[in-house]
Amino acid sequence: MSAVEALPEGAYEVHALGADLGYVVEPRAYLALAAMLRGSGFEMCIDLCGVDYLEHPGRETPAEIRATRFEVVVNLLSLSRRERARIRVQAGDETPMVDSLFSLYPGVEGFEREVFDLFGIQFENHPELTRILMPEEWEGHPLRKDYGLGRVPVQFKETAPQ
Amino acid sequence: MSPDVREVERLEPLIVGTSEGAQEMTSRATTSAAALGVETGSVLRLDGVTLDPNSLDIERPDDETMIVNMGPVHPSTHGVLRLMLELDGEVVLRSKTIIGYLHTGMEKTGENLSYVQGATNVTRMDYLAPILNELNYSLAVEKLLGIEVPERAIWIRMMMSELNRVSSHLIWMATNGMDIGSTSAMIYGFRERELILAFFEKTAGLRMNLNYVRPGGVAADLPDGWEDDIEAICENLERRLPEYDQLLTGQPIFRQRMEGVAVISAEEAMALGVTGPVLRSTGVAWDLRRTMPYLAYDQVDFDVIVGTYGDNFDRYAVRLYEMLESVRIVRQCLDRMPAGHYRSQDPKVTPPPRARIGASMEALIHHFKLFTEGFHVPRGEVYSAVESPRGELGCYLVSDDGPRPYRIHVRTPSFANLHALPLMLRGGTVADAVTVISTLDPVMGDVDR
Numbered sequence: 377m378s379a380v381e382a383l384p385e386g387a388y389e390v391h392a393l394g395a396d397l398g399y400v401v402e403p404r405a406y407l408a409l410a411a412m413l414r415g416s417g418f419e420m421c422i423d424l425c426g427v428d429y430l431e432h433p434g435r436e437t438p439a440e441i442r443a444t445r446f447e448v449v450v451n452l453l454s455l456s457r458r459e460r461a462r463i464r465v466q467a468g469d470e471t472p473m474v475d476s477l478f479s480l481y482p483g484v485e486g487f488e489r490e491v492f493d494l495f496g497i498q499f500e501n502h503p504e505l506t507r508i509l510m511p512e513e514w515e516g517h518p519l520r521k522d523y524g525l526g527r528v529p530v531q532f533k534e535t536a537p538q
Numbered sequence: 539m540s541p542d543v544r545e546v547e548r549l550e551p552l553i554v555g556t557s558e559g560a561q562e563m564t565s566r567a568t569t570s571a572a573a574l575g576v577e578t579g580s581v582l583r584l585d586g587v588t589l590d591p592n593s594l595d596i597e598r599p600d601d602e603t604m605i606v607n608m609g610p611v612h613p614s615t616h617g618v619l620r621l622m623l624e625l626d627g628e629v630v631l632r633s634k635t636i637i638g639y640l641h642t643g644m645e646k647t648g649e650n651l652s653y654v655q656g657a658t659n660v661t662r663m664d665y666l667a668p669i670l671n672e673l674n675y676s677l678a679v680e681k682l683l684g685i686e687v688p689e690r691a692i693w694i695r696m697m698m699s700e701l702n703r704v705s706s707h708l709i710w711m712a713t714n715g716m717d718i719g720s721t722s723a724m725i726y727g728f729r730e731r732e733l734i735l736a737f738f739e740k741t742a743g744l745r746m747n748l749n750y751v752r753p754g755g756v757a758a759d760l761p762d763g764w765e766d767d768i769e770a771i772c773e774n775l776e777r778r779l780p781e782y783d784q785l786l787t788g789q790p791i792f793r794q795r796m797e798g799v800a801v802i803s804a805e806e807a808m809a810l811g812v813t814g815p816v817l818r819s820t821g822v823a824w825d826l827r828r829t830m831p832y833l834a835y836d837q838v839d840f841d842v843i844v845g846t847y848g849d850n851f852d853r854y855a856v857r858l859y860e861m862l863e864s865v866r867i868v869r870q871c872l873d874r875m876p877a878g879h880y881r882s883q884d885p886k887v888t889p890p891p892r893a894r895i896g897a898s899m900e901a902l903i904h905h906f907k908l909f910t911e912g913f914h915v916p917r918g919e920v921y922s923a924v925e926s927p928r929g930e931l932g933c934y935l936v937s938d939d940g941p942r943p944y945r946i947h948v949r950t951p952s953f954a955n956l957h958a959l960p961l962m963l964r965g966g967t968v969a970d971a972v973t974v975i976s977t978l979d980p981v982m983g984d985v986d987r
Binding site: 392393394395419420421422423425427428431432449451453455458460462478481482483484485486487490494503504506507508509510511512513518519525 | 559560561570572573575576581637638641643645646650678681682808809810811812813822824829830918919920921922923930932934936938944945947949953954956957958986987
């Protein structure tokens, strides 16, 4: 049961728990695969989020593909086929960057802004890539694993952690 | 002029900048074509058509329109939503939502809480549907753990989520009434919801943010005499809901405010990722309870309510009749509630019974380990979703074999639905904007997380 006849170069089918179809792809194959799935009946992009695998550099992926620090995870939904598909894009390490799905699924605009805001992953051809949840002048990307937990400054210096 | 009044030179300028910076709406001349497309809700013209800012069917030049702020604190924004509208007189030309005022970093917090504590975190996201949030999280954890939940726990979960759906829709009906000036609907909605919250308190100890559904089952069994309470709730709703139908549906002012306002088509809704009653109001019969059943929804009898036109009125009607369907499901749960355990008997996730903790050292250690360190969840990633009152509520969970989730992302329906606002507001009046936000039913805690 495959949704696309021939996978684009750089895309591999994997098992995905909670979805019928799973793919791990390189950024170059991402948009092409999404377009194929869109064409084969996946009408909705239900979710798009990022993951920072800083602590798991050598995690399991298909042999041909290199696992990168940042991953963009897209969950597609087909109403007609009653199926879900998950695409995991290996977005990169230092300057993660993937294509925007905006031209296929206009609804991801907000999700992509959120991923940019919280992970610092760039989306090419996004209409307006600005922060969405954090204030504009915020420094850093809070959901990265090397971004420390916040601490409220305390007025009583004796109780402040050293 | 009396000598007491003295004129003071104003020190600050009347207009001060805000810290939103690039997130704000800017004049048309300085906005890119694609962003203008988003702000005018040109969803279906994206394929191949380049949007020329000059060819948008906004005829007014920039200096004859004005950009107005609505919110972040406005009685109709259901929380802290800031809306920037470009207006031509009363008519909305384009709009932009600015969110994040309620962002508390719950996904980051979730990475630092154990799986046992996790439910207390997610339940605060959509504060009108706490049970559904917990359920969604628990189902994701259970999928990774690969454990089975006892039959009784499944049916309790189902009954509680349907009660929660009714209470959430009642709040929606109440606030929607408030937004269009019908204060009696407001009072009635809160009155009916109170009975359900009282039952929640009796069962779980709290009215909201219950932490009742947990990985492995539910926190406590139903209280003694729960059948009578449920019977009373159902009877009350079955009697009252048709009254509200009569009160609101039959009212000419209400209909004029709702009918034909803010129409969204099925294609547009799907392109934008809109789910829940808003999608169903366009005629798409997509309800996860029916199309991708979880819990025991494939064993109960209920109808999926769909609309036709996708306007405000259809969204209202879909929610009203969904409440009656939920009551139907609750009644079936009442009749068919199986006996047995209310939580998994797998010692890996479930603490020993209270009585044994006092008697057995091993039980005490077990209990202590479970609530300090927590249980380990096998390596893997999973997406699972439930139908919340607002649409598809999903949870993407990554585990690295530790006692805490490596990454927890909650796909909240309000966040996706909110991005349909520019499309629905466009061409309507400012007064209609209030009803559109209302029938979209966003919960800002759910949007910002």
